[in-house]
Amino acid sequence: MATTERENSSPKDTKGEDEVQIVLKDWQLSREARVYMNCLFHRKMRVQFGQLEHPGNSSSLIKKAPVYICKLLLYGKAGVGKTSTVLKLAGRAVPALHQETMGIQTTTLYWPAKLAETEGVVLLHLELWDTGEKSLRKYDHILPSMLSATNGIAFCFSYTDRNSWNELPSIITQATS
Numbered sequence: 001m002a003t004t005e006r007e008n009s010s011p012k013d014t015k016g017e018d019e020v021q022i023v024l025k026d027w028q029l030s031r032e033a034r035v036y037m038n039c040l041f042h043r044k045m046r047v048q049f050g051q052l053e054h055p056g057n058s059s060s061l062i063k064k065a066p067v068y069i070c071k072l073l074l075y076g077k078a079g080v081g082k083t084s085t086v087l088k089l090a091g092r093a094v095p096a097l098h099q100e101t102m103g104i105q106t107t108t109l110y111w112p113a114k115l116a117e118t119e120g121v122v123l124l125h126l127e128l129w130d131t132g133e134k135s136l137r138k139y140d141h142i143l144p145s146m147l148s149a150t151n152g153i154a155f156c157f158s159y160t161d162r163n164s165w166n167e168l169p170s171i172i173t174q175a176t177s
Contacts, residue, residue: 036112046091076156078133
């Protein structure tokens with residue numbers, strides 16, 4: 001998986017030049033990664049960190065890892081599972097009934113990764129941004145604010161909703177224009 005880094009997502013100790021880093025695939029399944037993951041999980045549940053908290057407060061190993069801030073926007077038709085995906089990644093329970101997201105919902109989580117080039121471990125500070133389709137239609141200022149300083153967009157669709165796949169080209173055009 002390749003990620004492009006921007007000024008706001010560079011490690012805290014660099015000056016923010018644009019660079020491409022290759023993340024080692026399946027590293028999180030290794031024995032080395034387990035040490036880092038144990039700092040982020042407690043009793044098989046992801047530890048929730050507040051805005052002012054950091055996993056480095058609980059582990060000197062993670063404290064040494066450079067932090068990359070990465071803002072990701074989840075974008076797609078209503079009901080395709082954007083919020084459920086965020087909840088699963090954050091280790092929270094997914095509700096049984098669908099309820100559309102009102103306004104903008106942001107979720108912060110940390111994920112360790114190993115870079116192929118330097119063999120160094122970094123900590124990804126992921127800011128996941130999610131919004132409901134009705135909010136985007138009703139308030140046209142939401143999409144530009146979500147897209148500002150975004151490092152990536154995950155265009156979401158559902159295997160069970162053919163229209164969500166068919167609408168992807170127009171959603172991509174809307175987000176990139």
